[in-house]
Amino acid sequence: MNRLNIPPRGFSTDRLHAALGDVAGPARPDYLSDIVAQAGRVRQRPAWTILERWLPLDIAARRQGVPRAAVLFAVMLLLVALLVESVVYVGSQTRPAPFERVVIETPSVTGRVASIAVSPRGLLAVVGGDEPTRLAVSSDGRKWTLVPEGQPPYLSNDRTFGMPTVLGTDGGFLMLQLNEVWMSENGYDWRRLAGETTDPDLTWPGPDAATAGGPGLVGVGDDKGWYSVDGSDWSSAVVPPLPAEIQARPESERYVGMTGVTGAGNGLVAWGIAEVPLADKPDEHLVVPLLWASRDGRMWIDVVDPEMDSVTAVAGGPGGFVASGQAGPEAAVWFSADGETWERVSDGAFTSPVDLHLESAAATSAGYVVVGGDGLCLSTSCPDQDVVIWTSADGRSWSRVPSADLFTGAKAYGALAWGSGFVVGGAYDGKPAIWISASQQ
Amino acid sequence: VDLTRLFERASQGDHEAFGVLVGEHLARLDTAARLILRDPELARDAVQEATLRAWKNLRGLRDPARLGAWLHRLTVNACLDIARKRRGRVLEIELTPFHDAPVPDATSRVADALYVERMLAVIDPAQRAVVVLHFYLDLTLPETAAALGIPVGTAKSRLNRALAAMRISVADENELPAAATATERFA
Numbered sequence: 001m002n003r004l005n006i007p008p009r010g011f012s013t014d015r016l017h018a019a020l021g022d023v024a025g026p027a028r029p030d031y032l033s034d035i036v037a038q039a040g041r042v043r044q045r046p047a048w049t050i051l052e053r054w055l056p057l058d059i060a061a062r063r064q065g066v067p068r069a070a071v072l073f074a075v076m077l078l079l080v081a082l083l084v085e086s087v088v089y090v091g092s093q094t095r096p097a098p099f100e101r102v103v104i105e106t107p108s109v110t111g112r113v114a115s116i117a118v119s120p121r122g123l124l125a126v127v128g129g130d131e132p133t134r135l136a137v138s139s140d141g142r143k144w145t146l147v148p149e150g151q152p153p154y155l156s157n158d159r160t161f162g163m164p165t166v167l168g169t170d171g172g173f174l175m176l177q178l179n180e181v182w183m184s185e186n187g188y189d190w191r192r193l194a195g196e197t198t199d200p201d202l203t204w205p206g207p208d209a210a211t212a213g214g215p216g217l218v219g220v221g222d223d224k225g226w227y228s229v230d231g232s233d234w235s236s237a238v239v240p241p242l243p244a245e246i247q248a249r250p251e252s253e254r255y256v257g258m259t260g261v262t263g264a265g266n267g268l269v270a271w272g273i274a275e276v277p278l279a280d281k282p283d284e285h286l287v288v289p290l291l292w293a294s295r296d297g298r299m300w301i302d303v304v305d306p307e308m309d310s311v312t313a314v315a316g317g318p319g320g321f322v323a324s325g326q327a328g329p330e331a332a333v334w335f336s337a338d339g340e341t342w343e344r345v346s347d348g349a350f351t352s353p354v355d356l357h358l359e360s361a362a363a364t365s366a367g368y369v370v371v372g373g374d375g376l377c378l379s380t381s382c383p384d385q386d387v388v389i390w391t392s393a394d395g396r397s398w399s400r401v402p403s404a405d406l407f408t409g410a411k412a413y414g415a416l417a418w419g420s421g422f423v424v425g426g427a428y429d430g431k432p433a434i435w436i437s438a439s440q441q
Numbered sequence: 442v443d444l445t446r447l448f449e450r451a452s453q454g455d456h457e458a459f460g461v462l463v464g465e466h467l468a469r470l471d472t473a474a475r476l477i478l479r480d481p482e483l484a485r486d487a488v489q490e491a492t493l494r495a496w497k498n499l500r501g502l503r504d505p506a507r508l509g510a511w512l513h514r515l516t517v518n519a520c521l522d523i524a525r526k527r528r529g530r531v532l533e534i535e536l537t538p539f540h541d542a543p544v545p546d547a548t549s550r551v552a553d554a555l556y557v558e559r560m561l562a563v564i565d566p567a568q569r570a571v572v573v574l575h576f577y578l579d580l581t582l583p584e585t586a587a588a589l590g591i592p593v594g595t596a597k598s599r600l601n602r603a604l605a606a607m608r609i610s611v612a613d614e615n616e617l618p619a620a621a622t623a624t625e626r627f628a
Contacts, residue, residue, distance in 0.1 A: 009610070010610045012611070015553060022557075023476060024476050025475075029485070031485055035463055035492045036463075039460070039493070043497075111581065255599075255602050273598070275595065275602075277565065
């Protein structure tokens with residue numbers, strides 16, 4: 001949107017912060033007394049407690065002429081029955097704890113696990129956010145070691161160009177960052193496999209995600225696709241045209257981001273979003289999902305289902321593909337045997353009284369898993385979120401993993417198969433954290 | 442001041458205690474609203490609307506430490522509501538009294554502010570909200586997304602597009618001035 005025809009100006013985050021403060025001018029709001037007076041005239045909404053809920057029942061019972069002692073006795077009887085039932089249920093559970101949470105402790109970094117990869121050597125996590133991005137490695141998922149800073153690749157973060165993506169291979173790890181591909185056997189020592197300077201097909205901004213498939217590796221990013229035999233030499237793939245409503249707008253006004261790609265059997269599926277401001281409502285945006293399928297990673301077709309309002313992740317497993325996203329106001333999951341024809345499954349299973357977002361999906365040897373965050377809101381307040389996890393053996397019937405304390409105050413960003421179970425990456429209490437499923441423990 | 446005690450009092454209906462709590466955040470809320478709406482009176486309306494909603498629902502907030510983040514979210518959403526209602530009308534643009542802010546390198550800082558003010562006018566309120574949340578209120582991208590009720594990817598794309606429209610590239614301090622290509626910056 002270079003309408004003003006002036007060169008771009010570089011800012012540090014601190015300079016931009018200061019400039020924004022200066023634009024607004026010195027803040028001397030003089031209406032605190034008005035706010036206090038306004039509060040004095042308006043009643044607060046009640047926060048229901050057990051006693052407050054009990055009170056109307058008590059009043060109703062008394063009006064019916066039921067003695068309070070009888071009501072209290074009935075309530076006590078009910079509570080004792082529930083207690084006995086709970087003790088019996090807990091005693092019958094012999095399985096180990098279903099999940100283990102591990103916080104990746106770092107001296108200075110807070111943030112989240114943005115990307116996680118599994119190789120035969122163990123796990124590699126990209127941790128950070130607005131802080132400097134760091135890599136952490138672990139052989140067992142429980143004890144993590146930070147990769148020393150100061151050596152290539154220098155990692156971007158959320159304040160610059162976003163955090164890198166990692167994926168596991170039989171020989172180690174690959175990292176995608178900006179328009180470069182890096183490789184490491186152990187997560188510590190990295191060498192550049194390909195980049196803009198040596199590979200003219202890796203034009204800015206390069207692949208944001210990749211997976212094993214096609215001739216070896218397949219990558220997507222922005223509105224492009226690539227394929228490579230071993231990661232050192234990449235070729236551009238043929239990709240579908242953008243949706244008409246996106247294509248119709250000038251390139252400078254639209255954003256297209258292919259954010260992930262996965263494979264299963266002999267098929268590949270890639271997903272992302274395209275966004276443009278509405279022509280008649282420029283402060284609102286049209287966001288449409290993008291979903292591509294391919295047999296070889298060289299040529300892609302558009303397979304988005306009209307019911308999909310967004311696609312946040314796709315996982316490819318032995319039985320087919322599972323996609324998570326949004327259909328209207330509801331979180332939704334779709335299944336496809338071939339990656340091309342999609343059907344919504346478990347209608348109504350992905351519901352929440354509050355604000356549910358499915359962020360990632362993975363396929364394991366035992367089935368599929370989708371993860372996300374559920375804001376436990378009270379009225380307009382949504383200060384906390386819970387990690388939510390659904391599992392499915394066949395990709396069609398889903399059940400939610402029961403809520404637990406170790407999911408509270410946390411959010412999941414990614415899920416990944418690991419051995420016979422899976423691992424979930426996210427943030428807990430503002431720090432990078434992972435959750436390891438029981439079958440992996 | 443014991444914020445937890447103040448919060449308890451405010452939750453029990455003590456509006457003076459609520460005033461003390463809001464007072465801690467009011468300047469930043471007001472600044473953020475003025476950046477998004479570019480009109481001090483509308484900004485005041487937005488902040489008052491947000492604080493009123495906060496007061497009404499204060500008992501629903503479980504963690505007092507999150508009050509600031511919650512007020513930011515309510516204020517930004519109130520700003521966007523006001524912007525939607527006033528779509529098509531001309532918004533007044535406030536001139537910035539830079540002379541009030543003495544700084545060591547005043548010339549370049551004034552130039553920065555003039556540039557940013559000019560570029561803020563190019564983008565729409567929804568994009569300004571992302572820029573303000575991320576770069577002025579210092580929320581992380583996930584927090585920015587949560588504050589606006591949009592996916593992280595959407596917040597990221599909106600931020601990137603806003604910066605592109607503002608002709609602004611953001612880099613770490615030691616990377617400035619921005620190099621011509623990403624390879625040169627990061628290799």
